[in-house]
Amino acid sequence: MTAFATGRGAGPRLGVVSGRRRQGKSFLLQALAEATGGFYYAAVEASVTESLQLLGEAVARYTGASLPPRPAHWEEALDLLFSLAAERPLPVIIDEFPYLVRNAPALPSQLQAAIGVRSGRHLERHPRILLCGSAMSFMGGLLSGTSPLYGRAGLDLVVHSLGYREAAEFWGIDDPGLAVLTHAVVGGTPAYRREFVDDDVPAGRDDFDDWVCRTVLNPARPIHGEASFLLAAEPDMRDRALYHSVLAAVAGGNHTSGGIASAVGRKATDISLPLTVLRNCGLLTAEPDAFRRNRTAYHVAEPLIAFHHAVVRPESAVLSRRRGAAQVWSHSRAVFLSKVVGPHFERLCREWVEWHADPETFGGMPIQVSAGTVADPEARMSHEVDVVVHGAVGQDHGILLSVGEAKWHKVMDLRHLERLRRILALLAARGVDTSHARPACYSGAGFTDELRAAAGRGEVVLVDLSRLYRGS
Template sequence: MFDREWEWSELTAFATAEGAGPRLGVVSGRRRQGKSFLLQALADATDGFYYAAVEASAAESLRLLGEAIARYTGAASPPRPATWDEALELLFDLAAERPVTVVIDEFPYLVRNAPALPSQLQAAIGVRSGRHLTRHPRILLCGSAMSFMDGLLSGGSPLYGRAGLDLTVHSLGYREAAEFWGIDDPRPAVLVHAIVGGTPAYRREFVDDDVPEGADDFDAWVCRTVLNPARPLHGEAPYLLAAEPDLRSRSLYHSVLAAVAGGNHTSGGIAGAVGRKATDISLPLTVLKNCGLLTFEPDAFRANRTAYRIAEPLIAFHHAVVRPQAALLSRRRRAAQVWEHSRSTFLSKVVGPHFEQLCRQWAEWHAAPETFGGMPIQVSAGTVVDPDRRTSLEADVVVHGAIGQDQGILLSVGEAKWQKVMDLGHLERLRRILHLLAARGVDTSHATPACYSGAGFTTELRAAADRGEVLLVDLERLYRGS
């Protein structure tokens, strides 16, 4: 188990809590994050019952559940529940003598053919008298269909207000991901993270522990893993979409994701790239957000502007690099040719925006309060209109935070460059942004200009940093500093 101590403590606390009657918990998260591993380990540690549903008819699901109960209890013949009410009675009976962890993994598969199941479960949990009071199942429902799982405990759901645990298993942070992959050098760590993100399963199950042996091996690693049709990682991104039940017109959703991967982050820009009206893509954007495949971030300085970003790095890589070259990649030994043609696209369209996101995460998660002179609370990107020059200036890392009791203070405005050595020109640009903000009435007295670079800084810019005029964050500080 790696970097799941908090999740494990929450699960064990739920499973071992005192109290009569049934208890309900929900565990969600995108695929491949280790939810099933955690729940199987919990069932083993507590001598509990674990059942992983499959895509099947209601009748077959009931039969498979009965067989799983028989294996758990050691019964000579499996029970044959004819309805889900009968099946729930069997599950509750497992906890007749002691509290028992009851895990139902891939719960959305069951509800697909038994839509009344949440209501039936609510009715069973809601009975607080009779023999239900003397049975103590600790029921954990798990699923990867994020839109479904998010709605399971919403206000309109039968299970609203019934859960004592609502746990989301997130991807590993970028620092933890580098440790998990065993990559000590920050440069290849960023490049690998820009493809596989912090999804634990991708290292072992999907590339068979194939890790780049330093920066010089990265190109070859890409060719032998994610660009190799024989490796599971190659086809994973389309599967992530196919596994979401709410995605109907998949071609449109792929086009929307391709537009975002291509650098379009506003609804208007995405609509233009897709060839639709902005109103036509509002539903796909909402669905992709609900599925956890897109995030949207409000602009730090423009309340009516929102930036859409792909949440799963592998999907961004797929739509920027793999999908446009699918025909060539389907042929043998063409990965090197595709990569030679696509590497510049990868660096500009994938790594550049990804590096900006890592810099925002550093500012929010790892920067010490003294770094910005206050506690970072909200970190995002922002756009400032320059009316004199008739242009807009973008700030990649905008930090708002708290100084004492004051909230929402502008602490920093920063720019991030993956491939460029940053110089005094970048500092002057940040000073221009602060000047424009001050002219609009924004308090910039506490704001520090910050330069984030994957390529380094000029001697002149480092001298400015020594004078306290600018904050510099390089790859070493991004991964090991605060």
């Protein structure tokens, strides 16, 4: 971003910064403006006339003008913004850009026309226009093939949540087990630590239950209603009741389109649009099955939303009385551990393989990490595989490197290893090359001595909480 904002070269340049709410985009852009002497303007929901007036006032504050300019239309406003960078490359930042386009739908076309001019006074100006927004469906389409700004951007930056290791460091949590539990509630969104829980950090595992009650289950805390706000802030969601039901179905363990449709009482065709919109908004992920390419598994992308729909939403009436947090948590804790923490731990294990595991761990470079399903005709069942690793061995790509099972609350033993060996045998019988595949067990509770002995003989890879957070 710094290179884009300060890069030499004639004429204006365009960059786009997006990401879900509360990830620190505005903080980042304000810091960039302060460090470079750039212009920062945060749009608000307003009419075109008021938006132009507010922009003129912001320009006056920036330039020190005694009288604010009064642009009559957006072409004039863009010319005003471009003039701020007449002498040197300068970031000109417009935050919450979707608010402006809502009442001025021609603004992207007008901006494209202004940026496209490579002669006259525009060639002598050097604005580095940065557009930012949290409406992911809108921002995702801003540079698409049908958009006027397609092919115009020199920067397309998505600000993601902190990774689980960085989140633990940010929250100041040293205990890996507590870090998993906390991350399963608030994820890696930076704003949730300070503004939303007022720096209330669980002091230890013994304090975790009380922390849940005094923060996310407490209607007096902003974080309590945040999950509902994240949906309300997305303009493409018309039937919000249906979208909430879809998210609740996924949070409840329904991961296929058919299972989700059945849970919400609709046909599969009726939920195709909500699934697409939720994916475009970054609230759902769709992951192809590692062994069945025609099967897609949906997961809630934001942990707070998964927690909300599994724990908070079903008990909203009790929680509204403000004295029901302990009562709700006493009978919802088991749901949290099975429906929220268990699947969340599996995703953290996949993230560990993708971002932190040493390539030697699996005998090759991991390229694709996912979950999968393997049919067992003899037993008339299917095996769910939590961590499937495909990667590169030498010049060969797409080789199966590992099949793994993740258990948050169970001490894993030789039976889990035997199950993984059975899965490898089934895959080999289907013609899959398993010669490089290593069984792997991931556990939040530990392993038996017999399983550790098998690991010592090189028969299985073991990943505990310490390795998940500190090792490779």
